[in-house]
Amino acid sequence: MQNEIAIVGLTKTRLFEIIGEVGREIGYRKHCYPKWIESGRLNKHIAEKQMRNLTGAYEILRFIYTHGTQDIQLHLFKISS
Numbered sequence: 001m002q003n004e005i006a007i008v009g010l011t012k013t014r015l016f017e018i019i020g021e022v023g024r025e026i027g028y029r030k031h032c033y034p035k036w037i038e039s040g041r042l043n044k045h046i047a048e049k050q051m052r053n054l055t056g057a058y059e060i061l062r063f064i065y066t067h068g069t070q071d072i073q074l075h076l077f078k079i080s081s
Helices: 012-039 044-067 072-076
Strands: none
Touching: 012 044
16 A cells, blocks of 8 residues: 555545646636636635635645545544544
């Protein structure tokens, strides 16, 4: 299990690629959302919520990439071991 993460056989390489895609999506939204909000195409509060959620997912994926899945629940819920 050296190069494998305990989520359905997901390899670190594949997870790295997924993190890159999510990072690009965040960059895209940071670029587009201000214009969409200004034009009325997107509600500011919805945009902020979506960015919080996407950024949160990105941080979770990065944590899993760095630390594996063993301690993810402790990290997510701030449970001291």
